[in-house]
Amino acid sequence: MHLEKYLNPEQKKAAETLEGPVLILAGAGSGKTRTITYRIANLLEQNVSPWNILAITFTNKAAGEMRERVDRLVGFGADSIWVATFHSTCVRILRRHADLLGYDQSFSIYDADDQKTLMKNICKEMNIDTKKLKEKTILNTISSNKDELVSPEEYDRMVGSDPIEKKIAEAYHIYQKQLKSNNAMDFDDLIVNTVRLFQKHPEVLASYQERFRYIHVDEYQDTNTAQFELVRLLADRYRNLCVVGDDDQSIYRFRGANIHNILDFEKNYPEATVIKLEQNYRSTQNILNAANAVIANNQGRKDKSLWTDKGEGHKVHFRLLSSQKEEAEFIAEDIARKIRKREAQYKDCAVLYRTNAQSRELEERFLYDNMPYQIVGGQNFYGRKEIKDCLAYLKTIANGNDDLMVRRIINVPKRGIGNTSVDKAAVYAANNEISLFDALAHADRIPGLGKTAQKMIEFAEMVERIRSRMEDAEYYDDLPELLDDVLNESGYLEDLRVSNDEEDADRIGNLDELISKAAVYEEKYAQENPEIETGPTLTDFLNEVSLVADIDNVSEENDRVLLMTLHAAKGLEFDHVYIAGMEDGLFPGDGSIFGGPEEMEEERRLAYVGMTRAKEELTLTAAGYRVMRGQAVNNPVSQFVREIPEEFLEGNLPRYRSFEDDFSGSGRYFDDDGYGRIGRRTDSIGRSAGSTAFCGTSGIGISRPKAPTPRRDVKPEDKPYAAIKSLGALKKGSALTAGTTDYGVGDRVRHIKFGEGVVKNMENRDGATYVTVEFDTAGVRVLSAAFAKLQKL
DNA sequence: GAAGGCGGTCTTTTT
DNA sequence: GACCGCCTTC
Numbered sequence: 001m002h003l004e005k006y007l008n009p010e011q012k013k014a015a016e017t018l019e020g021p022v023l024i025l026a027g028a029g030s031g032k033t034r035t036i037t038y039r040i041a042n043l044l045e046q047n048v049s050p051w052n053i054l055a056i057t058f059t060n061k062a063a064g065e066m067r068e069r070v071d072r073l074v075g076f077g078a079d080s081i082w083v084a085t086f087h088s089t090c091v092r093i094l095r096r097h098a099d100l101l102g103y104d105q106s107f108s109i110y111d112a113d114d115q116k117t118l119m120k121n122i123c124k125e126m127n128i129d130t131k132k133l134k135e136k137t138i139l140n141t142i143s144s145n146k147d148e149l150v151s152p153e154e155y156d157r158m159v160g161s162d163p164i165e166k167k168i169a170e171a172y173h174i175y176q177k178q179l180k181s182n183n184a185m186d187f188d189d190l191i192v193n194t195v196r197l198f199q200k201h202p203e204v205l206a207s208y209q210e211r212f213r214y215i216h217v218d219e220y221q222d223t224n225t226a227q228f229e230l231v232r233l234l235a236d237r238y239r240n241l242c243v244v245g246d247d248d249q250s251i252y253r254f255r256g257a258n259i260h261n262i263l264d265f266e267k268n269y270p271e272a273t274v275i276k277l278e279q280n281y282r283s284t285q286n287i288l289n290a291a292n293a294v295i296a297n298n299q300g301r302k303d304k305s306l307w308t309d310k311g312e313g314h315k316v317h318f319r320l321l322s323s324q325k326e327e328a329e330f331i332a333e334d335i336a337r338k339i340r341k342r343e344a345q346y347k348d349c350a351v352l353y354r355t356n357a358q359s360r361e362l363e364e365r366f367l368y369d370n371m372p373y374q375i376v377g378g379q380n381f382y383g384r385k386e387i388k389d390c391l392a393y394l395k396t397i398a399n400g401n402d403d404l405m406v407r408r409i410i411n412v413p414k415r416g417i418g419n420t421s422v423d424k425a426a427v428y429a430a431n432n433e434i435s436l437f438d439a440l441a442h443a444d445r446i447p448g449l450g451k452t453a454q455k456m457i458e459f460a461e462m463v464e465r466i467r468s469r470m471e472d473a474e475y476y477d478d479l480p481e482l483l484d485d486v487l488n489e490s491g492y493l494e495d496l497r498v499s500n501d502e503e504d505a506d507r508i509g510n511l512d513e514l515i516s517k518a519a520v521y522e523e524k525y526a527q528e529n530p531e532i533e534t535g536p537t538l539t540d541f542l543n544e545v546s547l548v549a550d551i552d553n554v555s556e557e558n559d560r561v562l563l564m565t566l567h568a569a570k571g572l573e574f575d576h577v578y579i580a581g582m583e584d585g586l587f588p589g590d591g592s593i594f595g596g597p598e599e600m601e602e603e604r605r606l607a608y609v610g611m612t613r614a615k616e617e618l619t620l621t622a623a624g625y626r627v628m629r630g631q632a633v634n635n636p637v638s639q640f641v642r643e644i645p646e647e648f649l650e651g652n653l654p655r656y657r658s659f660e661d662d663f664s665g666s667g668r669y670f671d672d673d674g675y676g677r678i679g680r681r682t683d684s685i686g687r688s689a690g691s692t693a694f695c696g697t698s699g700i701g702i703s704r705p706k707a708p709t710p711r712r713d714v715k716p717e718d719k720p721y722a723a724i725k726s727l728g729a730l731k732k733g734s735a736l737t738a739g740t741t742d743y744g745v746g747d748r749v750r751h752i753k754f755g756e757g758v759v760k761n762m763e764n765r766d767g768a769t770y771v772t773v774e775f776d777t778a779g780v781r782v783l784s785a786a787f788a789k790l791q792k793l
Numbered sequence: 794g795a796a797g798g799c800g801g802t803c804t805t806t807t808t
Numbered sequence: 809g810a811c812c813g814c815c816t817t818c
Contacts, residue, residue: 587805
């Protein structure tokens, strides 16, 4: 392989150093994925079996991209390379050996929501006043312990006499016990339990060490201690461990990432080859210089300096707007301008922000302007109530020991089974050492239930019915059908259908989308596992949906602006990047400003990550007036903006560079290309901004700004948000409305379960199409067109 | 057992 | 301003 044709000398060295530990310090945009891809291709060329290669990435999306690129490069064999995230890697291993840890292979995976519910119950049991000691606090402590591989017993020994800590330690014990009895693991457990598995069962570890002779870890700066230990164990035999990372891009300290894993790699692996990739292929010089200047304020970094041979490019744009509304408007208009001038397509643009809450203002504006966009994160699809409910049904079917899920759905939809009765059943279950579900199935044996007992039994029978049907070979393969059954037989769908609540129509759409996702997953599974004939199991599907990140669902194919947090943007790049809310108090947030230098440095790395996403143009914006947590604030311009030397900046940056400087001026204007057109507006905003920009910090108060004067006759806020939102929903088009119904009234159709029949009526209600079918044998039924998937005959 | 209303409390960032 | 938990009422 002529690596020198495709790689620079450092990259080439990285791709050629195949044996022993390798640390690749890959600066932003330095072509690390490219390098790793070629390294893997090179391994294959040296006759290393793809079966022996492991690559761990941060997101499924990154994993998919890496696999695809290797595939393209080597043509074949890439399928057998194990490319996955930490969490999905662990799930795959754990499912195979769950019994060794006392788990069943169909264990549930709990997300943050589930964890909180569980902890809430525990606090109730322990009589913990959750006003004094919040569930979240307990869970955070438990999580940090797990990140550091500290077991409940070890934590016992670590806590002193502090009564709160002692309570947490006790809660940790109970929490783990309940997870186990529910046959469930939280995210952290996936890593911790895999490490424990390896520690307790050397023969299992040995088999994986033999298999994974060449290990790659991407985004190594974001690994925590547990993940470090996992990798260390796996690599311990062959020591062919190649880690790639950038200490300047470590932004997950809050979830246990230990920056010393990368800083001290050479201490842990003294024989390591260290390679620095310092040439940036992504950004123009101005952008890079600005980012370098900001990150230079951090102490204790690995010494490196990024350079580029790209031209100077545009200066970094900065705009101080008077309010968050004006900020959103500016960004939307600026993107529209670039589209008009054919400088960009929507998909070349991304808007980044520090907190998810900021997305709303932007979204409203984008909807108002009819600009295509996609928000990554925020209210996760899988976090929605109806989706969680549906998944809780599925988890109950897959894992009857999961009391938490049973509790969630036992009375959804309403079955007249209240909390008091469920508690009675739970007590009975505990006394008889059976699961809650089994107790419900035999509710007639539980004293004091009255009529409720029968309702419980009916519920249990309904679940049993679906479960046993699923275990038929025929059904096992058909996830969409299974979901369809669950939604129909549980009465969940009917409940939404008869509801007058507008939101419930959306919910039906979301459930429809979940079914589509199940179908897509089946297809994907069949492609990825051609050797397996049976298709994915329900547990496979549940694992998959538990481990998807929001970013995984972003496809390049759609032409739309992406909106996401700075964290979500890591690893991505765009021609045009906007970072909104560059204000002290928001970014960096108050927590970081007052949280000490370490916090501040992490925040600065986040700024660095954000800025280095930009290839061509980087635009930073701030609002002099904004509503945070329902409170009006006047934030000063972010210190990160002030850390950028003037020569790389353009815009209406206020004249002062620090609070000691002159802050009475109306702001200075730099001139650059393209912005002349909005001079008039900038001017007026500039003036008002000039008087509002410095309130709120250092006691140098200048008068509170007046409410910004509306510049248009119609502003987005004139329309109720919900109306705009549904407009957006329509535009996006749910599968329900967009679904192709090639049949009409009078046509003969076939339903997968009810057989053949004649369409009697079709009507649109709440944005969904309902079809009335007179079946030959199953009678007259009203079906949702999207769900029923009727086939025209 | 269900539904609606009131008041308190927060918010980073996520696999 | 949103969510959650607790309370009251039917």
